[in-house]
Amino acid sequence: MAASSAPIPLTAPDLSGKECRYVAEAVAARQLAGDGGFTKRCHAWLERETGAAKALLTHSCTAALEMAALLLDIMPGDEVIMPSYTFVSTANAFVLRGGVPVFVDIRRDTLNLDERLIEAAITPRTRAIAVVHYAGIACEMDAIMAAAARHGLAVVEDAAQGLLATYRGQALGSIGALGALSFHETKNVVSGEGGALLVNDASLAHRAEIVREKGTDRSRFLRGETDKYTWQDIGSSFLPSEIVAAFLLAQLEEARAITERRLRLWRMYDELLAPLEASGALSRPGVPAECTPNGHIYYVMLASDRDRQAVIDHLAAAGVRSAFHYVPLHNSPAGQRFGRAVGDLPVTAEASRQLLRLPLHAGLAETDLARIAALLREALD
Structure with a gap:
């Protein structure tokens, strides 16, 4: 514990004590690239604790948001409603695809996207709503999901700050079609750098694996579901290393x-x-x-x-x-x-x-x- 007169930092990671042991096990196993045993255990924990159809570790929450933009086929000129009071990654993920962030004001009580202002911001070019659960306190998701359903829009949850927080008993990141989590050093649960994409719309799960694996069906190959893997779709390299996953598992368990x-x-x-x-x-x-x-x-x-x-x-x-x-x-x-x-x-x-x-x-x-x-x-x- 910090002494009463000692300097007090803004943030500091809370270590479980098992991080070094798990990292050493990953090194000893000589499988250092992504999607090894530690990654699979992290996926299982996230799916169990959030109820997501599929969880996929990424090298950052930014990467998870970029995957979301790819999976939603955001095209140049497509509009995505979001708060302005957020980290730049919320917007950058869609701008990289040519999307247009449409900034809406926030609520005074929670500093989350003001659900009452969403429908006035919708135009024929609107494709999605990106919500941000500020400080780990949920947006008003019932109203947001209802507005999205009325207008045929996808909802992406930037739940970078939201691990193990809930809205009406549902894990943040598990309510919209897609959710993004962060394990950056400043978050509650950390891996230094790291994130995860939660795929809640099961119809996107197979393609999410492909997008994450540089556009290939390598995940199916590793499971023995095909005798080779090839380029299938647009994608990029979104996997963290097994060392990162080992560190993260120790954190997730605590x-x-x-x-x-x-x-x-x-x-x-x-x-x-x-x-x-x-x-x-x-x-x-x-x-x-x-x-x-x-x-x-x-x-x-x-x-x-x-x-x-x-x-x-x-x-x-x-x-x-x-x-x-x-x-x-x-x-x-x-x-x-x-x-x-x-x-x-x-x-x-x-x-x-x-x-x-x-x-x-x-x-x-x-x-x-x-x-x-x-x-x-x-x-x-």
């Missing part, structure tokens, strides 16, 4: 324990910061009743009259690392070049100016959280 530790800290923050919300200095994350979070990020939205950089500097002077998050994509040079916004996106602008992320990782003690809360009170008085 994923529920990791999540519980993070949720305990998340709830402590929520209790400690309630008085500051009551005073009007900030607002805490909103968690709708149908959502079960995973403790990925704890953030606050500072009141509009508070100077976020001054708060960051006050915490930093005491050795506590905090941070803002995304610069809205619709305001970026590439966002203006490749996409378009529907309306002014005022909540997105507010989040970009006022959101503050606080440290959240297993190295934190209760005394650390009390210290951070006290520093926040000092900065906001």
Whole structure:
């Protein structure tokens, strides 16, 4: 545990203790390329825990999103509705296929895509809706899926932050046609770099294997279902190595324990910061009743009259690392070049100016959280 006066980083991986042993086993087996025994065990865990028809490890969540764009046959000019308050990969995956990101504003309580604004953004060119489950708290998926069904659109879930979080009991990433997970070093469960595509529309499962294997039917060949493999479709190299999969398996086996530790800290923050919300200095994350979070990020939205950089500097002077998050994509040079916004996106602008992320990782003690809360009170008085 971190000492009460020690520097506190924003994030730190929570190691299970088995990572080095599993990596050594992968090396000893001399099968270092992807889709070995450790990869298969990761696939089985993900399919069991999420209910996806097929789970496929990728070298990043970005790669999983790029696979989704390929599987949906996104063509030049096709439009994909998404939030602007997200990481660039959400948009890049579709722009690489010639798609046009259509940026819609977010909800003030969850900072997720505002489901009430989706239908006004639909045009004859709309092909899909890409939702982002910010901070591991679910979007309003019933309304989003209903809107998609009415207009014949696919739904892709960017669940980079959502492993083991749920919406009405369903795992995030398992509700739309396709879902993408991240195992980046900053996530709850990590492999350094890494991700997974969850294929929930079973009709896409066979093609997903082909796209992931450079457009070949190599997966069928390795299962003995064909005597050779050949080029079948468009694709690329999306597999992680078996070393990455070995490290990840050790994390997945402890994923529920990791999540519980993070949720305990998340709830402590929520209790400690309630008085500051009551005073009007900030607002805490909103968690709708149908959502079960995973403790990925704890953030606050500072009141509009508070100077976020001054708060960051006050915490930093005491050795506590905090941070803002995304610069809205619709305001970026590439966002203006490749996409378009529907309306002014005022909540997105507010989040970009006022959101503050606080440290959240297993190295934190209760005394650390009390210290951070006290520093926040000092900065906001």
